[in-house]
Amino acid sequence: MSGTDLDALPDGGKHADAERPGVTEESRWGKSATGASIKGANALSLHVPEPVGRPGDEPNFSHVALSAAGEVSRPAVDAYAGDIKAHATSLVRVLSDDHEAVGEWAGATSLALCVQGLRAMMKVRAYDERMLIAQRQGKTSFYIQCTGEEAISCGQRLALERGDMCFPTYRQQGLLLAQDYPLLDMICQVFSNSRDKLRGRQLPVMYSAKDYGFFSISGNLGTQFVQAVGWAMASAIDGNNRIASGWIGEGSTAESDFHSALVFASVYRPPVILNVVNNQWAISSFQGVAGGASATFAERAHGYGIASLRVDGNDFLAVHAASKWAERRARSNLGPTLIEWVTYRAAGHSTSDDPGKYRPKGDAEAWPLGDPIDRLKNYLIKQDRWSEAQHEQTWTALQEEVRAATREAETYGTLNEGPKPSALEMFEGVYEEMPEHLLRQRQKLGV
Amino acid sequence: MAEAIADNSERELPYVRAITEGVREVLLEQDNSFVAGEDVAGAGSVYGYYAGLLDEFGPERIYDTPISEEGIVGLGVGASATGCRPIIDLMFMDFLGECMDEVANQMAKMRYMFGGAATLPLTMLTMSGAGASLAAQHSQSLEAWICHLPGLKVVQPTTPYDAKGMIIAAARDDNPVIVVLNKMSLGLMGPVPEGPYEIPIGKANVVRPGTNYTIVATGRMLHEALKAATQLTELGIDTEVIDPRSLQPFDTATVVESVKKTHRVMVVHEAVRFGGIGAEIAAQIQEDAFDYLDAPVARVGAPFSPVPYSPALESIYVPSAKSIVAEAKKQLGL
Numbered sequence: 002m003s004g005t006d007l008d009a010l011p012d013g014g015k016h017a018d019a020e021r022p023g024v025t026e027e028s029r030w031g032k033s034a035t036g037a038s039i040k041g042a043n044a045l046s047l048h049v050p051e052p053v054g055r056p057g058d059e060p061n062f063s064h065v066a067l068s069a070a071g072e073v074s075r076p077a078v079d080a081y082a083g084d085i086k087a088h089a090t091s092l093v094r095v096l097s098d099d100h101e102a103v104g105e106w107a108g109a110t111s112l113a114l115c116v117q118g119l120r121a122m123m124k125v126r127a128y129d130e131r132m133l134i135a136q137r138q139g140k141t142s143f144y145i146q147c148t149g150e151e152a153i154s155c156g157q158r159l160a161l162e163r164g165d166m167c168f169p170t171y172r173q174q175g176l177l178l179a180q181d182y183p184l185l186d187m188i189c190q191v192f193s194n195s196r197d198k199l200r201g202r203q204l205p206v207m208y209s210a211k212d213y214g215f216f217s218i219s220g221n222l223g224t225q226f227v228q229a230v231g232w233a234m235a236s237a238i239d240g241n242n243r244i245a246s247g248w249i250g251e252g253s254t255a256e257s258d259f260h261s262a263l264v265f266a267s268v269y270r271p272p273v274i275l276n277v278v279n280n281q282w283a284i285s286s287f288q289g290v291a292g293g294a295s296a297t298f299a300e301r302a303h304g305y306g307i308a309s310l311r312v313d314g315n316d317f318l319a320v321h322a323a324s325k326w327a328e329r330r331a332r333s334n335l336g337p338t339l340i341e342w343v344t345y346r347a348a349g350h351s352t353s354d355d356p357g358k359y360r361p362k363g364d365a366e367a368w369p370l371g372d373p374i375d376r377l378k379n380y381l382i383k384q385d386r387w388s389e390a391q392h393e394q395t396w397t398a399l400q401e402e403v404r405a406a407t408r409e410a411e412t413y414g415t416l417n418e419g420p421k422p423s424a425l426e427m428f429e430g431v432y433e434e435m436p437e438h439l440l441r442q443r444q445k446l447g448v
Numbered sequence: 449m450a451e452a453i454a455d456n457s458e459r460e461l462p463y464v465r466a467i468t469e470g471v472r473e474v475l476l477e478q479d480n481s482f483v484a485g486e487d488v489a490g491a492g493s494v495y496g497y498y499a500g501l502l503d504e505f506g507p508e509r510i511y512d513t514p515i516s517e518e519g520i521v522g523l524g525v526g527a528s529a530t531g532c533r534p535i536i537d538l539m540f541m542d543f544l545g546e547c548m549d550e551v552a553n554q555m556a557k558m559r560y561m562f563g564g565a566a567t568l569p570l571t572m573l574t575m576s577g578a579g580a581s582l583a584a585q586h587s588q589s590l591e592a593w594i595c596h597l598p599g600l601k602v603v604q605p606t607t608p609y610d611a612k613g614m615i616i617a618a619a620r621d622d623n624p625v626i627v628v629l630n631k632m633s634l635g636l637m638g639p640v641p642e643g644p645y646e647i648p649i650g651k652a653n654v655v656r657p658g659t660n661y662t663i664v665a666t667g668r669m670l671h672e673a674l675k676a677a678t679q680l681t682e683l684g685i686d687t688e689v690i691d692p693r694s695l696q697p698f699d700t701a702t703v704v705e706s707v708k709k710t711h712r713v714m715v716v717h718e719a720v721r722f723g724g725i726g727a728e729i730a731a732q733i734q735e736d737a738f739d740y741l742d743a744p745v746a747r748v749g750a751p752f753s754p755v756p757y758s759p760a761l762e763s764i765y766v767p768s769a770k771s772i773v774a775e776a777k778k779q780l781g782l
Contacts, residue, residue, distance in 0.1 A: 201758030
């Protein structure tokens with residue numbers, strides 16, 4: 002429309018176009034609508050979000066709203082969602098630039114737990130580095146690193162209890178490794194070999210470990226978020242005290258699953274933590290394409306009356322403290338909490354992605370929230386609970402642990418070499434019991 | 449392909465670049481056409497088939513959308529109903545699950561439900577197929593889901609030549625057309641003429657003539673069927689191979705004409721055999737050419753199971769020239 006006041010026209014402008022020269026009923030409905038295009042002073046236009054920088058530009062993160070460490074208050078666990086709306090735009094941070102734990106959110110995390118968290122994050126990074134090499138060597142077809150995001154999954158897992166269930170996306174390997182889930186089992190899944198617990202059926206990194214509270218991962222995005230809410234509702238229906246933790250990337254909050262999850266969480270107030278990992282990039286789309294420039298992802302919760310926090314995802318202490326706060330709320334029957342974790346995807350989306358094609362070089366290094374491992378290390382050194390030498394020694398030991406597990410996994414085969422998943426089991430698990438027609442098709446295939 | 453040779457085109461392009469050219473021709477030809485989908489602009493799609501189009505046409509013609517397949521298809525339906533000619537991109541055909549109401553109950557039925565007043569010149573490109581180790585949720589061939597919906601047209605390009613011509617034909621059509629691409633064919637080379645041309649929707653292509661056996665093969669299975677035809681011909685079975693090109697509408701006449709000549713026929717597709725499009729084709733053949741058949745219609749498709757990730761399992765799962773020849777031998781008593 003050209004900005005004409007349609008209400009002023011007879012019949013509300015229904016035939017306004019038809020009265021304009023060259024515009025016919027046909028063009029209104031699309032037979033040859035090119036003729037209906039109106040470009041003038043009053044023509045409407047779309048807002049098309051563009052990232053601050055593209056390849057060739059200097060890194061620029063001036064658009065990321067930050068708070069100083071210790072600046073944001075810690076509300077009571079039973080705070081009313083409507084009273085803490087400011088927490089969706091500020092940023093909960095504990096670790097200061099001079100490596101101190103400051104403010105109301107400090108003190109929730111013991112030094113022993115920090116050491117445990119540091120080891121877990123380092124293990125995740127050592128594992129990612131080794132699996133990337135394995136992918137380059139053809140031992141798997143595909144791998145997803147979580148470089149720079151290690152604190153979020155490790156910190157939250159250490160705030161949960163055994164029996165709680167996480168519904169992860171593909172960058173939460175820390176949920177498993179923070180519990181010392183067997184590396185061998187993870188690598189065998191990535192290699193899709195004869196010892197793969199998922200028997201060659203799932204994409205690499207799509208682990209599933211019920212005993213460790215790790216549901217599984219879906220290739221079609223967002224679906225796990227509603228399932229987490231459903232699981233939490235069932236926990237309440239069953240009258241037990243286990244809670245659920247749903248995970249989603251900021252890009253996938255666009256899926257209707259995210260909004261359905263929030264509606265159900267709002268209506269039934271089940272014991273669930275709704276984690277939005279805002280790592281700035283969804284493959285090649287920056288967070289503005291998911292609406293991140295119009296409001297924070299934490300603010301999405303407000304329309305549903307759900308309590309929410311926006312937290313520094315590269316600050317292990319902030320992650321653990323905020324997770325513990327949400328965990329307490331959930332387990333005390335105070336309902337759901339949405340947490341936006343502000344972080345940066347330092348690596349590519351996956352081994353099939355080249356971020357050099359769509360974002361400035363040096364972005365990861367310029368990220369204002371730093372590296373989560375360095376930050377926790379520096380804090381522990383300042384507290385006299387860690388040293389550079391210990392760090393080096395631990396890193397070497399973890400690398401060796403991962404290398405040894407990789408070597409052992411290789412004895413069970415890799416993607417293209419050695420023993421493979423059994424074709425005999427290929428049709429198992431389609432149904433609880435293999436029906437007659439699947440037995441027949443297996444015989445027919447001669448496997 | 450016969451048409452390309454007739455065109456005297458010496459130029460060869462991979463399937464992936466033929467897609468780019470098809471979309472580019474549409475954007476040049478139709479001012480009110482635009483592309484919308486996930487990772488289509490900055491990255492030129494995860495498979496690179498829109499590469500260069502953002503630079504050439506700008507951000508008002510190529511939109512990186514939020515990750516919402518429901519939103520993308522809804523955008524396509526709404527925009528086309530008001531006169532634009534959008535090309536929407538569904539990264540993987542498996543994502544139909546995320547947007548099926550917009551496809552099945554809106555896009556397909558809107559013209560009918562609006563008493564004919566709504567025209568939806570909408571083109572949807574989507575990527576199907578197994579063989580790339582992408583497992584159960586990124587490898588499916590779900591043509592049967594969409595061929596079952598009155599109001600939609602469904603085409604499946606098997607060559608670079610077809611990919612370009614079908615995208616142009618789809619975009620010029622005033623009905624919603626879903627172009628089902630194949631990820632394993634992206635590197636396939638073939639002749640592609642310069643400039644715009646159309647592959648008519650609803651007309652099958654007799655790719656290889658033969659006298660005493662017919663294979664109707666869709667999508668990537670065309671190439672497996674052609675390999676199988678060579679082997680069968682060496683065994684004395686002069687095999688004709690037909691690429692339906694368009695699944696909805698389906699060119700029954702060309703298939704029936706072939707069967708009346710050869711008297712024996714097999715239907716091959718990559719999708720799960722049970723309830724696949726092959727069942728419909730087999731039924732149409734026996735309805736229209738029962739008296740000409742010297743053997744039951746054979747069907748080859750994937751087993752009744754999700755697609756496994758492991759290449760060792762996937763290679764057993766996906767139909768091949770070998771399984772086509774084996775089934776033909778069984779059918780023909782060889």
